[in-house]
Amino acid sequence: MAGGVERVLTLKANYFAEHFGYDITIILTEGKGKPLFYSLSDKVKVINLDINFEELWTCSFFKKIIIYLRKQRLFKKSLTTELMRIRPDITISLLRREINFITSVKDGSKKVGELHINRKNYRNFEESRSNIFKLLFSKLWMYSLINKLKKLERLVVLTDYDKLAWKELDNVVTIPNPLSFSPSRMSPQTEKRVIAVGRYCHEKGYDFLLSAWAKVQAECTDWQLVIFGDGNRTEYEQQIDRLNIDRMRCKLNARTSDVHSEYVHSSLAVCSSRFEGFGLVIVEAMACGLPVVSFDCPWGPRSIIDNGNDGVLVENGNVDELATIMVKLMTNPEIRIEMANRAAQNVRRYEIDQIAMLWKSLFDNL
Structure with missing residues (x-):
């Protein structure tokens, strides 16, 4: 596995x-x-x-x-x-x-x-x-x-x-x-790309994320969303069509063998899970210099993210708030970069x- x-x-x-x-x-x-x-x-x-x-x-x-x-x-x-x-x-x-x-x-x-x-x-x-x-x-x-x-x-x-x-x-x-790896490079925070990583399943809440992205794409027309994971993508592909999401700026990818590189080429990470035992992808993203916007789901994210300092916790399942916070960080590079720097420092406790x-x-x- x-x-x-x-x-x-x-x-x-x-x-x-x-x-x-x-x-x-x-x-x-x-x-x-x-x-x-x-x-x-x-x-x-x-x-x-x-x-x-x-x-x-x-x-x-x-x-x-x-x-x-x-x-x-x-x-x-x-x-x-x-x-x-x-x-x-x-x-x-x-x-x-x-x-x-x-x-x-x-x-x-x-x-x-x-x-x-x-x-x-x-x-x-x-x-x-x-x-x-x-x-x-x-x-x-x-x-x-x-x-x-x-x-x-x-x-x-x-x-x-x-x-x-x-x-x-x-x-x-x-x-x-x-933390599953020691990053050799950090995100320069220059690429307008949002990343999510995890299996294509109900637990990971990609239906929430795509609904939020349908709102985000209209306000941040030069950004893209990429998702990487195992599993069946069919229902999410269908949701993209129903929501008229621009497929050129929203990519559902299979698992990657070099997740470190994908983090480094992004500037923001999102965790839309309905629940998380811990949230290993949150730790990974932070270590690579990404602030993470996450649902405050049971129970992992709140134990990792210092809300408002090195990332943001959003009311669990609140798609509108998720979209709003994503847009805020995507359009305010100063805030995003400050959070990114603190994230990379704070996450060292998981080495x-x-x-x-x-x-x-x-x-x-x-």
Whole structure:
């Protein structure tokens, strides 16, 4: 996979293997035989259990249940076997399907959970409030999850706001994601280009962004908007046509292998997400000398952006305000450049050296 979680995992694994001499093994369930998207240090071992849960995506509902139960039994058996063989000091779970059994594995390791999404949107049951059965299921599921999380030595979340959301737990600590690269160049703030980065999905709110851009393009006729990400762009292409957006100044691009260069060739970044566990793209953009205009969505952006100082937080989902703030920064280079300079300075607190020490302190205490 090529998402933010995978990128952060790779970065931390490489750092701990290279700088601290940790013996690290990454255990995967998907992608057997496929090359890794991000480069791993030769010192990091990789084991692929080849469970292939992705097969479930194409199954009917009832077939999905049968195949899932079979694969989950295989997963539990295979992962337990590997942990008993490796006998690690610490096992970190990204809280996927293994949370159902990981704390019961008697391999002697301390179990740590690492959550990359906020509580409200973790396994989100969006329609549960309008369906009594879904509501009941979601409550039972959360009750079961809480009991499993209590058995972890630590639950690591990305923001203090999310830490407060887990009121039932006393083992929660906050460690934010690290900046995924050290920029060699900064934006000169000369190119009239707005950038957004992230998957083409409901969560990222590109429907909001395009609606805002339809208003912005009329006032800033020499600026363009570029979006980079994985996923299906069809519905957003259709929205561009419905809103009569100038396609010459609004480009929906696939994922880029050089996001650093794309930031440097832009002058403003936008985050239109409905929710963010953290907001790695915000940190990246700021590090490259871009102020970020972001919805004040749960919970990542407000933990990163100092509102009005190194970026701007907009009322979550308020398209008109998003458009207004974008125009303000696009048409006021002095304000934008001042914010950009402060952004590049303030975001240094997320450099890997500092974040790694937080993790090392956690490990040492365990």
